[in-house]
Amino acid sequence: MTKKLVVLDYGSGNLRSAQRALERVGAEVEVTADPAAAANADGLVVPGVGAFESCMSGLRDIGGEKIIAERLAAGRPVLGVCVGMQILFTRGVEFGVESSGCAQWPGSVVRLDAPVIPHMGWNVVDAPADSVLFRGMDADTRFYFVHSYAAQQWEGDPDARLTWATHHVPFLAAVEDGALAATQFHPEKSGDAGAELLSNWVGALN
Secondary structure, three states, X not given: OOOEEEEEOOOOXXXXXXXXXXXXXXXXXXXXXXXXXXXXXXXXXXXXXXXXXXXXXXXXXXXHHXXXXXXXXXXXXXXXXXXXXXXXXXXXXXXXXXEEOOOOEEEEEEEOOOOOOOEEXXXXXXXXXXXXXXXXXXXXXXXXXXXXXXXXXXXOOOOOEEEEEEEOEEEEEEEEEOOEEEEOOXXXXXXXXXXXXXXXXXXXXX
């Protein structure tokens, strides 16, 4: 049966490219801010580009925090992408300013301590053997990153599946934690590898 997905439209993210990437793997996709559609979809995708605080501002404007929280409370799958992953943490620190996130995961998103910023381009990841998102992929599979900030520590559920990458310092490239999953890289910009990851996520939806 075709899975029905919503890409949450809160004014941030590569909405149409995310839609096309998900349609490529066989899903039926609606881009909307409608809470009812987001609640009833088989899966909710939360994109995000730009600054942490501006994404949170847009999310608050449509009641996005509540939409995400209510889905997760009901055990309904959510996938965050790029800044859509970052805002799932308790706080983000940019330019010395601390902003509140959705607090689905404890911890902070901070600037990468690297000589070249942003981290932009293709990079490998270190995924756990039991990962659903990276199932069937080789260790040298590369994904496309564009970011200057990341979660660099994990303070959440010790049973969560954590995928790491390195740009001078280690950072979380993906998290799988029950119904909530997220990637710091852009699956929709990662070609066949990104399509395989999205296909794995869609295929695991109840």
